[in-house]
Amino acid sequence: xxxxxxxxxxxxxxxxxxxxxxxxxxxxxxxxxxxxxxxxxxxxxxxxxxxxxxxxxxxxxxxxxxxxxxxxxxxxxxxxxxxxxxxxxxxxxxxxxxxxxxxxxxxxxxxxxxxxxxxxxxxxxxxxxxxxxxxxxxxxxxxxxxxxxxxxxxxxxxxxxxxxxxxxxxxxxxxxxxxxxxxxxxxxxxxxxxxxxxxxxxxxxxxxxxxxxxxxxxxxxxxxxxxxxxxxxxxxxxxxxxxxxxxxxxxxxxxxxxxxxxxxxxxxxxxxxxxxxxxxxxxxxxxxxxxxxxxxxxxxxxxxxxxxxxxxxxxxxxxxxxxxxxxxxxxxxxxxxxxxxxxxxxxxxxxxxxxxxxx
Amino acid sequence: xxxxxxxxxxxxxxxxxxxxxxxxxxxxxxxxxxxxxxxxxxxxxxxxxxxxxxxxxxxxxxxxxxxxxxxxxxxxxxxxxxxxxxxxxxxxxxxxxxxxxxxxxxxxxxxxxxxxxxxxxxxxxxxxxxxxxxxxxxxxxxxxxxxxxxxxxxxxxxxxxxxxxxxxxxxxxxxxxxxxxxxxxxxxxxxxxxxxxxxxxxxxxxxxxxxxxxxxxxxxxxxxxxxxxxxxxxxxxxxxxxxxxxxxxxxxxxxxxxxxxxxxxxxxxxxxx
Numbered sequence: 174x175x176x177x178x179x180x181x182x183x184x185x186x187x188x189x190x191x192x193x194x195x196x197x198x199x200x201x202x203x204x205x206x207x208x209x210x211x212x213x214x215x216x217x218x219x220x221x222x223x224x225x226x227x228x229x230x231x232x233x234x235x236x237x238x239x240x241x242x243x244x245x246x247x248x249x250x251x252x253x254x255x256x257x258x259x260x261x262x263x264x265x266x267x268x269x270x271x272x273x274x275x276x277x278x279x280x281x282x283x284x285x286x287x288x289x290x291x292x293x294x295x296x297x298x299x300x301x302x303x304x305x306x307x308x309x310x311x312x313x314x315x316x317x318x319x320x321x322x323x324x325x326x327x328x329x330x331x332x333x334x335x336x337x338x339x340x341x342x343x344x345x346x347x348x349x350x351x352x353x354x355x356x357x358x359x360x361x362x363x364x365x366x367x368x369x370x371x372x373x374x375x376x377x378x379x380x381x382x383x384x385x386x387x388x389x390x391x392x393x394x395x396x397x398x399x400x401x402x403x404x405x406x407x408x409x410x411x412x413x414x415x416x417x418x419x420x421x422x423x424x425x426x427x428x429x430x431x432x433x434x435x436x437x438x439x440x441x442x443x444x445x446x447x448x449x450x451x452x453x454x455x456x457x458x459x460x461x462x463x464x465x466x467x468x469x470x471x472x473x474x475x476x477x478x479x480x481x482x483x484x485x486x487x488x489x490x491x492x493x494x495x496x497x498x499x500x501x502x503x504x505x506x507x508x509x510x511x512x513x514x515x516x517x518x519x520x521x522x523x524x525x526x527x528x529x530x531x532x
Numbered sequence: 533x534x535x536x537x538x539x540x541x542x543x544x545x546x547x548x549x550x551x552x553x554x555x556x557x558x559x560x561x562x563x564x565x566x567x568x569x570x571x572x573x574x575x576x577x578x579x580x581x582x583x584x585x586x587x588x589x590x591x592x593x594x595x596x597x598x599x600x601x602x603x604x605x606x607x608x609x610x611x612x613x614x615x616x617x618x619x620x621x622x623x624x625x626x627x628x629x630x631x632x633x634x635x636x637x638x639x640x641x642x643x644x645x646x647x648x649x650x651x652x653x654x655x656x657x658x659x660x661x662x663x664x665x666x667x668x669x670x671x672x673x674x675x676x677x678x679x680x681x682x683x684x685x686x687x688x689x690x691x692x693x694x695x696x697x698x699x700x701x702x703x704x705x706x707x708x709x710x711x712x713x714x715x716x717x718x719x720x721x722x723x724x725x726x727x728x729x730x731x732x733x734x735x736x737x738x739x740x741x742x743x744x745x746x747x748x749x750x751x752x753x754x755x756x757x758x759x760x761x762x763x764x765x766x767x768x769x770x771x772x773x774x775x776x777x778x779x780x781x782x783x784x785x786x787x788x789x790x791x792x793x794x795x796x797x798x799x800x801x802x803x804x805x
Contacts, residue, residue, distance in 0.1 A: 218705050246704040253705040259698040263720045272716075273706030320707055 174323035174356040180226030189380040199357045203367045204377030210360040214326040218253045219246035252317030256328040260301035267297040273320040291315045307338045401449045407498040410448045428493035433526040445531040452500035454525035458518045470494035578778035586753040587761035595737035602681035610688035640746030671748035680736035684729040691725025
């Protein structure tokens with residue numbers, strides 16, 4: 174099951190233009206609310222018509238401006254789980270699940286297998302409102318799968334559930350994907366959820382896809398300052414390229430020279446760039462290992478937040494260099510004795526410094 | 533621990549007295565009706581007269597037909613008004629409401645000027661085919677439909693608006709046609725409102741007097757519905773006041789029966805059988 178999607182649409186002041194694809198994987202659409210994630214699902218499902226574009230679902234043309242094809246939602250064979258689930262309140266669990274099954278045929282077998290697949294045994298005759306949030310969620314999934322579709326559209330499916338239930342259902346979803354070979358387009362604004370589930374990640378902002386790439390690429394090599402901000406990079410510095418040598422590309426940030434790995438496309442000297450490093454990639458050290466070691470600066474902890482499993486520290490440079498945010502796991506925090514020592518040598522490892530064109 | 537203060541007690545007493553007085557005001561007229569009909573002794577005799585039986589039968593079947601037509605034509609209109617924004621929507625919405633606020637006598641006059649023998653459309657029809665609407669049973673149905681259908685449309689529209697449109701969209705993605713989504717998803721959930729609309733429309737149709745009198749006339753066995761028969765009896769036909777009382781009691785019993793039946797259906801629907 175594959176999806177290829179490209180669509181443009183104007184909704185009043187909102188301009189939408191996005192291109193994504195998915196093939197037997199979980200593609201996560203990530204962004205703030207109003208960024209165009211739900212619109213994308215509605216366009217795929219055929220509940221919203223683009224001004225122009227081309228949508229192909231499993232090699233079948235669902236929408237194409239040029240070929241003048243526009244299949245109604247009934248013919249698109251996608252399973253769409255909307256954010257509020259929209260279970261039919263007057264129908265039982267079994268009736269809800271069977272709603273989309275072909276009429277007239279014998280659906281008993283597939284109904285039973287879906288019920289056991291989603292662990293709804295014994296709840297078949299219950300009404301949706303008598304179920305727990307997690308059970309309702311699984312009924313909605315079963316109903317969406319009942320049309321024998323292999324393309325699932327999930328709109329923030331776990332947002333209304335508490336954390337332990339979310340973890341269970343995420344595991345369940347990964348299991349389903351494995352067992353059924355599903356292609357899933359998953360909308361979320363939860364960074365952790367996006368990281369856990371995504372094979373590929375599309376970062377939405379204001380109706381546009383800023384970056385669509387493998388998960389690790391998006392998280393480690395954001396294409397712009399905005400993507401870095403949206404994906405939770407807390408250290409973003411404006412800098413100027415000095416030059417490139419064997420140690421990497423030298424970038425001057427607040428008077429400090431940082432050597433960065435830039436891959437093949439080394440920026441020209443004098444070019445303005447943004448440098449990003451995730452808070453958990455910054456190291457605290459007591460001393461330099463060699464006198465000529467680079468990418469070090471001295472900084473003092475000015476603020477500290479304890480989240481239990483992690484600590485977030487805010488540091489001010491004592492000399493040159495930028496302000497920093499550092500995230501430490503509880504164990505290294507204790508081993509290093511951060512609580513008693515306030516001034517540190519901070520290492521910004523070359524391989525974790527990511528250089529982007531200034532935007 | 534809650535304590536009941538003197539002020540609380542006064543308020544509770546006031547509410548109880550007001551409620552009791554209000555309930556009495558509603559109950560006394562019915563008690564009076566039953567008491568007089570009982571005392572008179574001619575009630576059963578009057579019920580058996582041809583005129584009474586004709587009037588009751590006519591009232592029952594014309595109001596049923598009117599409500600049936602209101603459902604057939606009013607349901608799509610109500611759904612359209614509830615779900616879609618289109619040019620002229622506000623106008624249609626207002627037109628549907630108009631008969632609710634309009635006195636039925638005005639509706640009767642209006643019907644006459646449109647469908648009467650010299651009416652806007654009545655005259656050409658009369659000239660071409662020789663058919664006139666006035667003083668026929670069809671005129672009774674038309675009068676009832678005009679006066680009663682808006683009550684159904686209003687209630688149905690409110691019912692449809694209360695159904696989450698998301699449910700229909702999901703039904704579409706599950707392969708359901710618009711018709712199937714409407715029948716399987718929308719109607720079952722709007723059911724209590726639809727029933728309420730039917731009850732309202734039916735009672736209005738059964739009680740229709742002014743428009744019928746003006747547009748359809750008062751012909752025994754043809755256009756004389758129960759309310760018309762009651763008026764005629766009251767104004768001094770052979771049946772007299774006793775006739776008015778007997779016919780009113782009959783209408784009251786029919787109305788109560790209908791109400792009970794609908795309550796039972798609505799109760800079943802609400803309990804989710």
